[in-house]
Structure formats: C-alpha cells, structure tokens
Amino acid sequence: MTVRAVIFDIGNVLIRWHPEGWFDARIGPARRASLFGAVDIHAMMQRIDAGAPFGATIEETAIAHPGWTAEIRAIRDHWTEIAQPAIDGSVRLLHALRRAGVPVFALSNFGAENFPLSEAQFPFLRDFDRRYISGRMGLAKPDPAIFAAVEADCGLPPETLLFTDDRADNIAAARARGWRTHLFTTPDALAACLTSHDLITEEQIT
Structure with a gap:
C-alpha cells in the first residue's frame, strides 16, 4: 500500500x-x-x-x-x-515532502511547556500538517497508546504511515502496529528511504 x-x-x-x-x-x-x-x-x-x-x-x-x-x-x-542546532538536511527533506504534496506529521517526546520555546527558535516546527507532542497528549513513545492515538486522529491505515525516529525502541513499537519505519541515522539515509518509496525525487531535495 x-x-x-x-x-x-x-x-x-x-x-x-x-x-x-x-x-x-x-x-x-x-x-x-x-x-x-x-x-x-x-x-x-x-x-x-x-x-x-x-x-x-x-x-x-x-x-x-x-x-x-x-x-x-x-x-x-x-x-x-x-536543544539545538537544527539538522539542516532533515529540514530540507521535510520541506521537499511538503512541496511534493505529501502530508507530514510530527510525533515527538517533547514537553508541553518547552516545545513552544523550540518552536519560536525553529519556525519549521510549525510546518507540519499534524503535530503530536507527547507532553500535550499525556502519552509518550514507545507506549503503544501514543501510536494508537495518532492513528485514531489522522484516520490513515497504519501501513500507509512512514515513521522515522532515532530510537530503536520507538521504531519497534511503531512497527508492531504495522507502520512502515526508518531508523534515523543521517539525512542522506532518510532521503534514500523517501526516494525509494517514490515520495520525492533527488532533484526535489534542495
């Protein structure tokens, strides 16, 4: 799918x-x-x-x-x-996906009160179609309940969601629910994953 x-x-x-x-x-x-x-x-x-x-x-x-x-x-x-600096290569991928019309969500373990501080520092944190911030939800990864909450809110089948995270336990929890996953190591490796799914092309990454 x-x-x-x-x-x-x-x-x-x-x-x-x-x-x-x-x-x-x-x-x-x-x-x-x-x-x-x-x-x-x-x-x-x-x-x-x-x-x-x-x-x-x-x-x-x-x-x-x-x-x-x-x-x-x-x-x-x-x-x-x-909590800085920005990982510029990943930010470019976020914006490339948006330009390509691919919905992009955030799912992050982040406090409800310190997230706005980072959001003010890094405006690209506003550039998501949906944002799931653990401190606001009262749930945190890798609890399966936070992944279930994302599914219920966005209404998309688990197998249509591609999730990238740097922690193996979070990736395993998402995969257990049927999500597609990419264990983040570098922006280049994430770019290869996104192009392999035909979500963006190398030419679209600027």
Missing part, C-alpha cells in the same frame, strides 16, 4: 538533542560525567515529555540535588542553547 503520510520524530532527527555536549563545553567532561552520574537528567526529561511541568520538574530536581542546583536549573534557563 502506498505511503500516505511521513511522520518525523524531532529530537535527533530535526533538532539535535545531546545535553552532554552542552555541559562538556561549559563545565568540562569530568564534571559533566559526575553530574549525569549523580542526577538522572534523561529520566527527568522523560517525566517532562510525559506531561510533567517543565519548570517545576526541573526546580524539584534541582532542590533534591543541592550539589548540582545551578547545573540542573541551566536546562530550564538555557533550553534553546541546549
């Missing part, structure tokens, strides 16, 4: 998400390693992605770790410096 919509993850597909690198540059790799060893930063962000409030959750975590208060609060205060 023909692909009728392409669904993009955002973090590490359209926008780089690697907080370790940001902290390496500011407090050094050794202190960053100590920070991430003492505080489960990614678990904190997963709670935010699932619907917990952005600022309050970070503040709660900061208070619980008095030795790392400033570093934890930096994630709130410097969000747009940390």
